[in-house]
Structure formats: C-alpha cells, structure tokens
Amino acid sequence: MIAAITNAGDSSLSLIVGCRNIPSINSDCLESLMRWFPITIAALLLASVAESVDAQDKLPGVDQQFAASSDTVPDFQKHVVPLLGRLGCSSAKCHGSFQGQAGFRLSLFGFDFSADHAALTAKSSSSDAFRIKPGAPEQSLLLRKATNEVPHEGGQRLLTGSWEHNLLTRWVKSGAAGTAQAKPPEPTEASPADLFFREQIQPILETHCFECHGFGNRKGGLQLTSRDNLLDGGDSGSAAVPGKPDDSLIIQAVHYDGLEMPPSGRLPKESIALLEQWIKEGAHWPKNTKLKGAGADAAQLASLQFDREEILFSEAGQRQTVHVIAKWVTGEQEDVTGLVRFRTNNDVVAVVDGSDIVAGEPGDTHVIAFYDNGVAAIPVIRPFTEQSPERPKYSNPIDTLVDHKLQRLGLTPSAPCTDTEFLRRVSIDLTGTLPAPDEVRDFRNDIRADKRERLIEELLKRPAYAAWWANRLCDYTGCSPTAFGEQQVLEVGHSFATQWYDWIYRRVADNVPYDRLVEGIVLARSRTDGQSQQDFAREMSAYVRNAEPADFSKRHSMPHYWTRTTIQEDSEKALAFAHSFLGIQLQCAQCHKHPFDQWTQHDFNEFSRFFAPLRTQGNISFPGFAAAQRGSIVNWPQLAIGDLAGDISLLRSGVVTVESGSDPRQPLMDWIREPSNPWFARAFVNRVWAGYFHTGIVEPPDQFTPANPPSNGPLLQWLTQAFIDQKYDMRWLHRQIVTSQTYQRSWRPNKTNTNDRRNFSRAIPRRIPAEVLYDGLKQVTASTQGLESVRTNLERRASGHLSMRMAGTHAMKVFGKPARAINCDCERVNQPTLLQAVFLQNDPLIRMRLEESDWLFDIEDAIADGVKQDREDLINQVWLRTVGRLPSESDRERAFRHLDSVDSLPEGLRDLVWAMINTREFLLNH
Incomplete structure (x- = not known):
C-alpha cells in the first residue's frame, strides 16, 4: 500500500498537503486535485484490491468454514446469531417481534446474546421438547422446524446438508455455548448477600427486565437499575416490599397475577424462586453495582x-x-x-x-x-450518459465538488435560473418572504454583474433572515407551546415558546456562532450562580408582566429546552438531544439493537445516563401566570441538576469521567464542539443545505447513520470543515451556499438530468412553507402603501414572532408547519396535498383575504373618485405580487379578456388574484 501511494507520484501527495487548509482552498487547487485524484485513487484501489485478494485467499467464506468437509466450531455471537438474523428468524415479522411467535421470542435481529441464548436453550412453550438440546441436534426443535421436519409456520428455512444447516448442527453438537460473559471483579470482602445478588439476581434483571425497565427505559414508569428505583416503583406503585414477596408487585408480575412480566413469556420457576428469596431477605442491592444492558457482554x-x-x-x-x-x-x-x-x-x-x-x-x-x-x-x-471530458472552472468549491460527481454520472447541469426566478427563490429561502413588486422591477433592471451577490448581502442583513432561520432552529430544537403541559397551552406555553424563539432570534440576528448558540441551550441553567430563589422569581416574573416587560432574549442561557414536560425522562432527553444537535435517531435502541444502524441498547442506556440528574422542579398555574402579568412576583418551574459521578460512554466516541458535583452536560458540550465530532457540525450544515435544495446531502437530514451515507461525501466533508474553520459562522454558511452556481441553477431539466433528484444538477421545485404561504397571502392583498409594513412587521408575521401563536391553527396544519411534538425533521411537510388545493380554492381565510383586500379597496376608492386605472399596470401588479414576474404576452391577453367579461375592474382583479394563488407557480419555490 505504501509503495502504491508513493508510486502514484510525489506531486499528488504534495498537492493534497498543500490543500490542507480546506476553507481557503481555491478553484485551481481543487482543479489540480481533481486531475490527480483519479490517478491517486486508482493506485490506492489497485493496492486495496490486491490486499483484498490476498486476504480473500487466506480468509475462507463461512460457506467454506462450515462445509461438510470442515470441522470449524461456530461461535454464538459471530455465527449463530447473525445467521438467525439473515434467515429472518429474529426479524420483526417473526420471533424478533415484541410478542415473539408461539411463545418463542428473540431480540430483534439479535444483540441481546444472553436473552437469546436463554430463549434458545429453554423448553418449547407448546411441548416438552427443547428448542436447542446441547449435544443433540436431532432432538432440537430449532433444527427440526427450520428444515420442516416438524411443521413450522415460517416454512422451511434451511436445506439439510447446507452450510447453514451444518453451522447450526455443529454448534448444537458442540454444546451450544453462548457468549463468554466477563464477570465484574468481586470486592475483596463480598458478603454472601452481595454474591447472591451478583450471581443470581443481577443476571435475571439484565436478561429479562432491562429491555423495558433498564437505563433510559421506564415502561409503566418503572426503572429497575437501583434499589431506590425498585422501591419507588412505577405507575402501579412500589415494585417490592422488602421481606414480603407476596405483597411485592414484581413477584405478582412474574407469576402473571394481573401484571405479566416479562411480556415475552414466564420466567423459569427457578428464577421466580430466586427473586422471591431475594425479596424475602430484604432485596439487598450491593453498593457500586455495575449493571449492563443488552449487548454489554458482546465481543467488540x-x-x-x-x-x-x-x-x-x-x-x-x-x-x-x-x-x-x-x-x-x-x-x-x-x-x-x-x-x-x-x-x-x-x-x-x-x-x-x-x-x-x-x-x-x-x-x-x-x-x-x-x-x-x-x-x-x-x-x-x-452513469446516465458517457462522461464528458470537459471540466468547467468554478470559483466556489461547492460547484467544483458537485460537478465532479455529475461528471462521474454523466450528468450535465441545468442552465442558470433567470434573475426573477433567483430573486423569488433566494428571498423565500433566506428570509421566508416573497419579493415586493418594486424589488422585482429594480432587480430586473439592475445591469451590474454582481447584483446577485449584492442582493444576498442585503437579505442576510434583514431582520426577516433572522426571523425565518430562528423559526427553522426552533423546528430542530422542539420549541412548541404544547411542550409545557396541556393545561398551560393557552398562555403559559405560548409565553415560554415565544421566549425560546426570541432568544434564538437575537443570536441569529447578531450572528452568534452556532456552537455558542447551542452552548447556551445545552448548558442552560434556570438560576445563575449565587441567584436566590426570590431573585429568580422576580427575574422570571418580569419577563411576562404587561407593563414594560424585561427582555428574555438577553438572558445568558435558555433553559426551556430542558424544562419541557415532554422530555422529563432520561430517555426522552437523550432522544431529543441526539435529534436536535447530532441529527441522529436513537429511538429503536431504547428497546433493542437498532436493526438498521450501529446502536445497541447498551449504547443508548449509557448515553441516557448523562441526563439522569436533570429534573424540572415546580410548576406555574394559569392564575399564577396571570398574577405575574399584572406585576406580581410568583414562583416558576426551574431546572435542577442532581449529582452524577462515573465513567460514561459518548456513543462510541470515547469515555468521559463525570466528577461528583459537576454538570454532566459540560463534557457533552465539549465533545460535540470537538472538530472531530462525527455529527454536530455535519448535522447543521446538512440541515441548512436541505433547506435550500429540498433534499439533504444526507437525506433524511436527521438520519446520520452508516446505512444512510451522503450522496456527495467530499462535498459534505468540505462544507463541514469549512464551517468549523469559519468558527461556526452561520451567515458564512448561508452565503457560501446561495452564491454557488449549484444553488442558482434552473429547475428546468435537460436531456441528461430529468431523473436526477439527489446530485444537485438542477433545482427541485418544492412547495413554499406554511408560514411563507400565510404571510404571502397577506402580502398579495395588502395595499400599495401598507405592503412594506406587512413584509417587515415581524410581530405580525407567521414566519416571525407570530409563529408561536400560529402553531396548531388550521392553515398551519394544512400546509405542514410542524407541531414539534416528535423528534423528526419529517414533521415539516412541504409536499402538495389535495386538502391544500381545497383550502386555496374556498377556505374562509382565502375568501376573507380576497374580500377584504386593502389593495382592491384602494382601487375601488380611486374609481369612485374618478381616477382612471391603467389596466395593464394592474395586471402586471397581480403577477408581480403573486409569482414575482411580469406576465407573458399570452398571460396578459387572457387577463384582458377576463377583465372585459366581468362587471367591474375590482371584481376581475379579485378573480385574477384568486386564480394566481391557485397556480403551481405561486405554490412552489422554483
């Protein structure tokens, strides 16, 4: 391999080293790199293939290892469990389902090796036969059913004599060993009670109880990771009464007396007897007991x-x-x-x-x-076509990296979009606002070569930019009035959500680096150091008083993220944090090994421990809130941070030691801020990119997983590293994207790229967001004098400060504004639907906007005063207000014909506006 790299040419290596400072990489450097890239990669691939071929000669496949002529003994974790997964035995449709099948349950696609081994070696629930009888394959139901020797609802899964059959037969014949479990070192002075717990009780809890009641899991409100948890119990009360097994719910449940635990099937009588003995003897739980979740005993x-x-x-x-x-x-x-x-x-x-x-x-x-x-x-x-040898030069590295992929696919990018298309597109994407008619005319008439760059700089300085992207950040972080308890939705929830939005808005407007913005959320505290309870109550009450309220956005941190009633459990906090700041989904790993990702239940349980000390204390009633509005000082819910100490794993990115008395979120923040963090910066960069292209480089944008690789890895890597090197400058990121030729391409496909939707060879039309549509309807029907106020008054904009009040309204639901109730970017829906078409045609809101249009009222008043109206100019206004362009000749002819056919000019214009807001051109950002 070293020789192959050296032989590829010293100049290529020098060039790569010379381009190390990625953010400052110029076009010539990239062009040169791309010329050398195929040569270097070819050399690497030749060496890699040669190495792979050598390895293949030495590494027989499993079909050879377990052929009839070999005598290799299978390993439970490395061979048996994966084979059962590949055959579908542990899939969700079979024994991997939560209920199992016919009383036989396996962990989903296998990773709870202890539980799976126990299930496989247990007696069948429907007969006295063993599923696996060590040493006796001919008496093992697993093999007899898989070959259909015994009727099997899943049909024949194995052919007798196949290598798969040989593997399972040989494993059973050799004794059907499970995974080797390393026992924790015993204390030098372990008491008999300590040994009884560790050797008899702990394995039962970890194998049969932790899937529902382990770290991060509180099914029925019950967690079984400490004696305190056991005695505190869950929704049904205390799980154990020390010394009284008959009165203990956990014993009743394992006897299937009302409650049924575990749900997959009764425990063996011997295990139940051990649990009864343990409770009877006081439910002793040794100090410093280290528990593990599913997969903790696995080979790595x-x-x-x-x-x-x-x-x-x-x-x-x-x-x-x-x-x-x-x-x-x-x-x-x-x-x-x-x-x-x-x-x-x-x-x-x-x-x-x-x-x-x-x-x-x-x-x-x-x-x-x-x-x-x-x-x-x-x-x-x-490739779609033969690759073109021509390579255009680009000044923006985004374009070079995108074009390199297009060249490989034989795709020709679409031509640049028109000026009016660009103005409308970038105004919506950057500021959530339709361009005003005067803006369209001025931009069309501007002959300066850099007018697009000038426009971008102007848009980035507008308050509407901060308003729109604060709104998007609220999407990612879960800012919702309903997140603070149903009884508080009317006023308290709206107040908290508005404070949350305002806090983010100020930081986007001030271009605070993204990592510092996130730090203010992740490390947020309710009470500052040294602040008394009374001072905290006075501070929070001042934010909601009607007379001269204080400005919450000036607060150093924003604790509402943590005090939501919707994320009070450790597991809920872990899921929310992973989605908001890492762009990953951990839901599946709560209960089992993720079937399509790397995460195990043990990984999730470890990560959840970071959030165990975070709790919300207190509440605020509506009467108390109303009193605060009148100027009274009242108590408020606040974030409390308990104690946590020990080593905790950071999602396989290392282990940190949390010291007693410290904030466990600090090492989390330090970790996500590290340039080597695999998710933090990449997730944000990808989400911003998706906002401009209707698809992420990783799509969906919140599913960063090895099973969902980026469509253009070098592009994502460059943008991420450049964003970090630019010190997380959000404006830089937006500017870099929208100034690229990639962003400014037309939506019109050419002969090669009609079917391309993931490589950015053209713009993909997408429906304008709910908030933009709502504001746009107000803008379309506003008076000429009032138009600018409608566009700039963020207090009355659905994409601005009105966003929290608009949440949950009919119009927002119809057009896909997210409720922010789940950890998924998919909550925001930008696809057209039949209901949206019905809404735009005859919803009361549409009728009200048209019938009470100040613009049309002004025209009626002018006509009544005898002022002659320029019908052509008014037709132009309809098109400029709705689709951001002047009408074509055919458009104008049809409009004139319609105006000639109606009784009054305002009536005809109202019809034209209604017709235009029902066009795809209005509904789509293209």
Missing part, C-alpha cells in the same frame, strides 16, 4: 468492510460479486459475506442477489451490509 467488532471501494456499472443486468470482511478488536478477521443482511437504498438502480450486486437503471445509490453491530456501505454507480 472493530470494523465491517466491503472488499472494494465502489461498484461501477455500464449497463443493466451486469453483476459484481462482493465480499464483506469483519475485523474484531482482537485482530481476528473473517469473511462473513454469507451471514450478512444486505439492503439496497434504491432498488431501481441496484438490487442484491445473494452476494451479487445487479445493475438496474442509471443513477447512484449505496448497498448496505449489516452484521453484528457493524454497518458497511458501498457506492453503486451507473
């Missing part, structure tokens, strides 16, 4: 890799066979292709047939391999 997979970097096809039906190599932290390597679950991210472009990847239609996608907790992705490309 270091990496999962394909045997090549990429698959390139030239025509449909072509095949390439791939191999997948697992590398363990012990240094062991194995070809696990036969045990891998494969998935294609686009079966139109490529499908998987065994270990073969088969080409489909032109395009690009990834094929994903899942094994153990590893996820590997390989790009698959089939």
Whole structure:
C-alpha cells in the first residue's frame, strides 16, 4: 500500500498537503486535485484490491468454514446469531417481534446474546421438547422446524446438508455455548448477600427486565437499575416490599397475577424462586453495582468492510460479486459475506442477489451490509450518459465538488435560473418572504454583474433572515407551546415558546456562532450562580408582566429546552438531544439493537445516563401566570441538576469521567464542539443545505447513520470543515451556499438530468412553507402603501414572532408547519396535498383575504373618485405580487379578456388574484 501511494507520484501527495487548509482552498487547487485524484485513487484501489485478494485467499467464506468437509466450531455471537438474523428468524415479522411467535421470542435481529441464548436453550412453550438440546441436534426443535421436519409456520428455512444447516448442527453438537460473559471483579470482602445478588439476581434483571425497565427505559414508569428505583416503583406503585414477596408487585408480575412480566413469556420457576428469596431477605442491592444492558457482554467488532471501494456499472443486468470482511478488536478477521443482511437504498438502480450486486437503471445509490453491530456501505454507480471530458472552472468549491460527481454520472447541469426566478427563490429561502413588486422591477433592471451577490448581502442583513432561520432552529430544537403541559397551552406555553424563539432570534440576528448558540441551550441553567430563589422569581416574573416587560432574549442561557414536560425522562432527553444537535435517531435502541444502524441498547442506556440528574422542579398555574402579568412576583418551574459521578460512554466516541458535583452536560458540550465530532457540525450544515435544495446531502437530514451515507461525501466533508474553520459562522454558511452556481441553477431539466433528484444538477421545485404561504397571502392583498409594513412587521408575521401563536391553527396544519411534538425533521411537510388545493380554492381565510383586500379597496376608492386605472399596470401588479414576474404576452391577453367579461375592474382583479394563488407557480419555490 505504501509503495502504491508513493508510486502514484510525489506531486499528488504534495498537492493534497498543500490543500490542507480546506476553507481557503481555491478553484485551481481543487482543479489540480481533481486531475490527480483519479490517478491517486486508482493506485490506492489497485493496492486495496490486491490486499483484498490476498486476504480473500487466506480468509475462507463461512460457506467454506462450515462445509461438510470442515470441522470449524461456530461461535454464538459471530455465527449463530447473525445467521438467525439473515434467515429472518429474529426479524420483526417473526420471533424478533415484541410478542415473539408461539411463545418463542428473540431480540430483534439479535444483540441481546444472553436473552437469546436463554430463549434458545429453554423448553418449547407448546411441548416438552427443547428448542436447542446441547449435544443433540436431532432432538432440537430449532433444527427440526427450520428444515420442516416438524411443521413450522415460517416454512422451511434451511436445506439439510447446507452450510447453514451444518453451522447450526455443529454448534448444537458442540454444546451450544453462548457468549463468554466477563464477570465484574468481586470486592475483596463480598458478603454472601452481595454474591447472591451478583450471581443470581443481577443476571435475571439484565436478561429479562432491562429491555423495558433498564437505563433510559421506564415502561409503566418503572426503572429497575437501583434499589431506590425498585422501591419507588412505577405507575402501579412500589415494585417490592422488602421481606414480603407476596405483597411485592414484581413477584405478582412474574407469576402473571394481573401484571405479566416479562411480556415475552414466564420466567423459569427457578428464577421466580430466586427473586422471591431475594425479596424475602430484604432485596439487598450491593453498593457500586455495575449493571449492563443488552449487548454489554458482546465481543467488540472493530470494523465491517466491503472488499472494494465502489461498484461501477455500464449497463443493466451486469453483476459484481462482493465480499464483506469483519475485523474484531482482537485482530481476528473473517469473511462473513454469507451471514450478512444486505439492503439496497434504491432498488431501481441496484438490487442484491445473494452476494451479487445487479445493475438496474442509471443513477447512484449505496448497498448496505449489516452484521453484528457493524454497518458497511458501498457506492453503486451507473452513469446516465458517457462522461464528458470537459471540466468547467468554478470559483466556489461547492460547484467544483458537485460537478465532479455529475461528471462521474454523466450528468450535465441545468442552465442558470433567470434573475426573477433567483430573486423569488433566494428571498423565500433566506428570509421566508416573497419579493415586493418594486424589488422585482429594480432587480430586473439592475445591469451590474454582481447584483446577485449584492442582493444576498442585503437579505442576510434583514431582520426577516433572522426571523425565518430562528423559526427553522426552533423546528430542530422542539420549541412548541404544547411542550409545557396541556393545561398551560393557552398562555403559559405560548409565553415560554415565544421566549425560546426570541432568544434564538437575537443570536441569529447578531450572528452568534452556532456552537455558542447551542452552548447556551445545552448548558442552560434556570438560576445563575449565587441567584436566590426570590431573585429568580422576580427575574422570571418580569419577563411576562404587561407593563414594560424585561427582555428574555438577553438572558445568558435558555433553559426551556430542558424544562419541557415532554422530555422529563432520561430517555426522552437523550432522544431529543441526539435529534436536535447530532441529527441522529436513537429511538429503536431504547428497546433493542437498532436493526438498521450501529446502536445497541447498551449504547443508548449509557448515553441516557448523562441526563439522569436533570429534573424540572415546580410548576406555574394559569392564575399564577396571570398574577405575574399584572406585576406580581410568583414562583416558576426551574431546572435542577442532581449529582452524577462515573465513567460514561459518548456513543462510541470515547469515555468521559463525570466528577461528583459537576454538570454532566459540560463534557457533552465539549465533545460535540470537538472538530472531530462525527455529527454536530455535519448535522447543521446538512440541515441548512436541505433547506435550500429540498433534499439533504444526507437525506433524511436527521438520519446520520452508516446505512444512510451522503450522496456527495467530499462535498459534505468540505462544507463541514469549512464551517468549523469559519468558527461556526452561520451567515458564512448561508452565503457560501446561495452564491454557488449549484444553488442558482434552473429547475428546468435537460436531456441528461430529468431523473436526477439527489446530485444537485438542477433545482427541485418544492412547495413554499406554511408560514411563507400565510404571510404571502397577506402580502398579495395588502395595499400599495401598507405592503412594506406587512413584509417587515415581524410581530405580525407567521414566519416571525407570530409563529408561536400560529402553531396548531388550521392553515398551519394544512400546509405542514410542524407541531414539534416528535423528534423528526419529517414533521415539516412541504409536499402538495389535495386538502391544500381545497383550502386555496374556498377556505374562509382565502375568501376573507380576497374580500377584504386593502389593495382592491384602494382601487375601488380611486374609481369612485374618478381616477382612471391603467389596466395593464394592474395586471402586471397581480403577477408581480403573486409569482414575482411580469406576465407573458399570452398571460396578459387572457387577463384582458377576463377583465372585459366581468362587471367591474375590482371584481376581475379579485378573480385574477384568486386564480394566481391557485397556480403551481405561486405554490412552489422554483
């Protein structure tokens, strides 16, 4: 490999080193890099393939390892569990479902090895036969049912004599061993009660109870991770009464007396007897007991890799066979292709047939391999056309990196959009505002070559820019009036949500670096150091008083993120934090190994521990809130931070030690701010990009996972690193994107890019957001004199300070404004629907806007005063107000014909406005 790199040419290596300062990289540097890139990569790939071939010669596949002629003994974690997953036994449709099948339940796609081994070696719930009888394959139902020797609802899963059958048979015959569990070191003076708990009770809790009641999980309000949790109980009361097993709910539940725990099936009688003995003897729980969740006893997979970097096809039906190599932290390597679950991210472009990847239609996608907790992705490309040798020069690195991918796909980018299209597009995207008629005329008439750059700078300085992007940041962070308790929605919830919005708005307007904005949320406190309870009550009351209220946005931090009633559990906080600031989804790992991601339940439980000390104390009633509005000083809910000490894992990004008495959020903030953090900056950059292109470089934008790779990895990497090097400057990021030729391309496709929706070869039309539509309707019908006030008065804008009051209204729901009730960017819906068409045609809001239009009233008054009206100018106004352009000749002719057919000019204009707001051109940002 070293020789291959050296032989690629010293100049290529020097060039790469010379381009290290990525944010300042210029076009010539990138052009040169791209010229050398194929040569360097070719050398690397040749070496990589050679190395892979050598490795393949040494690494037999599992089909060879477990052929009839071999005697390899299978490993439970490395071979048996993955095979059961690949065969579908542990899928959600079979024994991996929460209820299991026929009394037999496995963890979803396998990663709770202890529980799975216990389930496999237990007796069948429907007979006295063993699912697995160690040493006796012929008496094991797993094998007999899988081969259909015994009727099996899932049908035949194995052929007798196949390598898969040999693997399971050999495992059973060798004793059906499970995973080797390392026991925690025992204290030098462990009491008999300590030993009884650790050897008898702890394994029962971890294996059978933690899926629902472990770290981060409180099903029914019950958590079983400490003696205090056990005695506190859940929604049904205390789970245990020390010394009285018969009165203890946990014992009643395992006997299936009313409650039924675990839900997957009764515990063995021996386990129930041990639990009864434990409760009877006082439910002793040793100090410093270290518990683990599912997967904590697993061998550690270091990496999962394909045997090549990429698959390139030239025509449909072509095949390439791939191999997948697992590398363990012990240094062991194995070809696990036969045990891998494969998935294609686009079966139109490529499908998987065994270990073969088969080409489909032109395009690009990834094929994903899942094994153990590893996820590997390989790009698959089939160009649309032959690649063009010509390479245009770009001044913006975004364009160079996008164009490099387009060249590989044989895609020609669309031409630049028109000036009027650009003005409308960038005004909506940057400021959430339709351009005014005068703006359109002035921009069309501006002959300066840099007029687009000048416009961008002007828009970035407008308060509407801060208002719109504060609104988007509120989407990501979950700012909602309903997040503070249903009984408080009317006034208190709106007040808190408005304070939240105002706090973010000020920082966007002041261009506070993104990492500092987030720091003010992550490390937020209710009471500042040394602040008394009385002073805190006085401060918070001042923010809501009717007479000269104080300005909450000047506060150093914003604690409302943590005091929401919707995220009071540790697990809820972990999910919200991961979504808001990392762009990842951890929901599945709450209960089981994520079937399509790397996260295990143990990973989630560890991460949730950071948030265990955070609790909200107190509440505010509506009468108390009303008193504060009148000027009284009242008590307010506040964030309390308890004590936490110990080592906690940062989602496989290292371990931090939290000292007693310290804020556990500080190491979290330090971690996400590190330039090497794999999610923080990338997630924000990608979300902003998605806001401009209707699709993220990673799409969906909040699903950063190895199974969902970026469509253009080098582009995302450059933008992320440049954003960090620019000290998280949000304006820089917006400017860099919208000044690119990539952003300014037309929506009109050419012969090559009609079907491209993920490589940014053209603009993708998308419906304008709910808030922009609502404000736009007011703007379209405003008087000429009042138009500017409608556009700039943020207190009355749905995309501005009115946003919190508009939440949940009919218009906002119809057009997809998110309720911010779940951790998903998908809550904001920008797709057109039939209901939206009905709304625009005859909703009372539309009728009110048209019937009470100040613009039309002014025209009626002018006509009544005898002022002659220029019908052509008025027709132009309709088009300029709605779609941001002048009408074409055919548009103008149809408009004149309609005005000639009606009784009055205002009536005809009202019809034209109604017709225009129902066009796709108005509804879409294009």
